[in-house]
Amino acid sequence: MSGILYGVGVGPGDSELITLKALKLIKSAEIIAYPKLEGSESFARTIIAGFIEFPKKEIVIDIPMSEQRLPAQKAYDIAAERISTYLEADKNVVVLCEGDPFFYGSFMYLHSRLSGKYETEVIPGVSSLTTCAAVANRPLAARNEVLAILPGPLSEEELTRRLSDTNSAAIMKVGRHLKKIKRVINDLGLTRFSYYVERASLKEQKVLTLAEAPEIAPYFSMILVTKGEDPWL
């Protein structure tokens, strides 16, 4: 017998966009774990900090600042090891995940290491995808429309090909790829259908047309391209 690994989505940033289910699990948890990027606070922990009484036992997953995969993978190796010690001792561990755990979330790195060995339950959360659409006041897709979720690091050619073949798209992980993405969208004549959203649902949130977007974007930014048909018809 061993503990349960919970991957809990805490939503996009606004603390009120957490679900009742996530909140209940987090409040009753003895042990919480969360990623923390080198040099910053843990975003996931700040989302829930107002709701719970610390100290609980906290497992900090220290993610080094690096474009390389190996250092982050190493951090997840260490975290998985620490978490499994508790699971082996029949303790549940609640892993906090920004947005939704299975939608481009870092929880997958723990999931791939631990879900084969331990009972795992994932609590879905409000994703950045639908939050960006909500704050931009732009419907993502309806009826028989195709929606493409595209990571910003894709090549110019691939972004061009995929954006020409979809009703709407969300481009994730914009960051330093913004300039390239703007060029692709502009060359396709889609700029007037495109919106830039930064830190959706937080106080510092920015919603701009793509034409107004800055040259450099933070990691937590997204571009929506919604050229969908008129849902009135």
Add this chain to the structure above:
Amino acid sequence: MSGILYGVGVGPGDSELITLKALKLIKSAEIIAYPKLEGSESFARTIIAGFIEFPKKEIVIDIPMSEQRLPAQKAYDIAAERISTYLEADKNVVVLCEGDPFFYGSFMYLHSRLSGKYETEVIPGVSSLTTCAAVANRPLAARNEVLAILPGPLSEEELTRRLSDTNSAAIMKVGRHLKKIKRVINDLGLTRFSYYVERASLKEQKVLTLAEAPEIAPYFSMILVTKGEDPWL
């Protein structure tokens, strides 16, 4: 001056997957509106029924059972008219939306009719997309993977083309298209990567491999195809 139109995502079905924000808005609302399919209870209303004290003023959007667009569009014309009467009288109206309002949600039909004239705010909800992934215990996408959201009614040719050109996919609105979708996935050799999820997060939920899936599916069902790379690496 007029009232505010709120499109509020109430999540996929489990009442605990509602957000604090949605709950607060619904509890304090004087007037709620929701779609109700002919012959059944309103799914959106049942999700929140345990939380609030009725009667409030309720606007029922009666959706006729029909494959045609026109009767449903007519129902939204009537609902928009009724809602605008309250908005004009400076009353806020909270529209309940299953899942997320902007992710293949029927709220768009009201949004397209009313958001140009009245202040509109959308509260994102937990979508069926990430809920199906959570209950199937299958990560949707990570890193630079492409995720395609495809409606089941697409033609066999289009489904084939799009499924061959993505890391993972979610096929929505499966319903009576299940047989066709199974054939496409099978012909592409993707059956072993594919999962069938019905009524995710509800007590009646079913999670099956695609090979085990029934021949006929309800409307609230989804197929996940997740052939993504191993996130361990």
